[in-house]
Amino acid sequence: MREDLLAQLDEWHEEDKFEEIVDAIMEIPAEDRDDVLISHLGRAMNNLERYEEAIEQFLTIAEEGKEDPLWHYRMGLAHYYLDQYDDALREFEIADQLDPEDEDTLEFLDSIRSKMAEEQEPLEDSDAEPIAQPIVMPVPDLDTNIDLVNFWDDSEQAAEQYVSDPPTEDLIASVEEELVFKLPAFYIQMMKLHNGGIPQNKSFPIGGTASGAQEHIMISGILGIGREKQHSLCGDSGSRFVIEHGGYPEVGVVICDCPSESAVVMLDYRSSGNDGEPEVIYVDKESNYQITRLAPNFEAFIRGLVNEEMYDIEQ
Template sequence: MSDDLMEQLDLWHEEDEYQEIVDAIMEIPPEDRDYVLISHLGRAFNNLGNYEEALQQFMTIAEEGKEDPLWHYRVGVSYYYLEQYDEALREFKITDEMDPEDEDTLEFLEWIRRKTAKRTTKKPAKEALRAFDFSNFWDDSEYALEEYVSEPPTAELIESVEEELVFKLPAFYVAMMKLHNGGIPQNTSYPTGAEDYISISGIRGIGRDKKNSLCGASGSRVVIETGGYPEIGVVICDCSSADHGVVMLDYRSSGNDGEPEVVHVGQEKNHKITKLAKNYETFIRGLVSKA
């Protein structure tokens, strides 16, 4: 393999001329293609979106690639875009062990975490909803219908609201809102200790049309900014109890795409944060009638 060819391959790569790379290498008889050439070929196929062909090429040099973090990284890319996340995770973990703290590798590991989190939480949320009796959950008063309740959210609306909030909404919450989008529950109290409760005014729905929707006139961002509340997540309920304040989805420990805890944030200047539930489903199931 000549130095001139290697320089040309690198130049084509820098100029995003990936098909030129493929064409040039494919003209070389297979028996004359070494580890470096096949690595270039596989990378070019990845960049062209031909991940199956890329993977086939990489597998022909698997024995040599075992000790090469770049080989594992490129194989991981192929698996990732083929949506074979378990295999991609394996390869990127090996890459991270060989070349710790590589930013691209860490980014792919984070993307895989998000993808697999969606995959593992979607079905349980639906199953949990089926096991929960919503027949007497909501109090559809005239006020509730006017201030809280919207039409069921579309996939596009959910995505745009999450983008505006910069937080991934819990799967149980989204599934619940698809059945009844916001409102005032029959039971509005949540126990915080021995004979202590916080009481909520209502639950915000996904949307912008109603005043108390997540992105409405009195939505989450507005409440946080006007009330000086800590920017730890999403306000889902206002409180009507003694300390007033709000109930929030708290993403500090989970990250913006993880499963948030549910907390009460007081209205006083220090905005005391009190954990209520490990997740939104637990919070909903824990609502009681104080009376």
């Protein structure tokens, strides 16, 4: 039966019958879909230009795909057509490392680098407010995908204050409507797997001191999608509450709280618009609401988190 199904999926792919592929696989319960079926599903969604859904599917088999150049190629393709060039570049570079000289991969790499070079041209914006520009530390060059199984610190505190059930599509839509901002696709997928919580790694490098010591910011937890838990996007200590009561700038969504009650990490939509891919910033109330850019998008921020033990002075 399984071999017949796989043969049928390949036949439909050759005939460009991508909807039939999606419908057939979606009829199979999610728990019964293995990495082969999910690969077929994600490929078909890419061909149907349902790129965000394709990424969501591929992320569920990230562990199986980390050494597979085709998995990285398909992830890169989805990010490319979503204009997420940083993410696309990372995936295609890994695909090239795993399968050197693949012509399609090299073509995408050339195209991405050309587009990113164009975006580097300075933009004139005389009305832009001054933003603190630290010595930016590079996000670690990861050649594997995020281990979402071991990403979280599932303590009692996290369960009580942060973690909610996986969000439904209706809940996501209602939260986005309340916040007036579209949440990043990568964040939504993370929350579908683990809705809010305290990560194992809570530090993010932001620069260096005059003495050469590395500086960083700390987060306490990541707000989940919902209203039930205190530390969720629309909870009692959620984004709107923190912005309104803390006087933080109306630039987007508070996504992480911090050990310091005078600082937050936010999704900043000023450059992207309310429906675009926001940057991630750190806002320090005690420093006259100074804004520090952390990452170009939420996924880069998550990938840049490191363990606070790295900053143990005694070490």
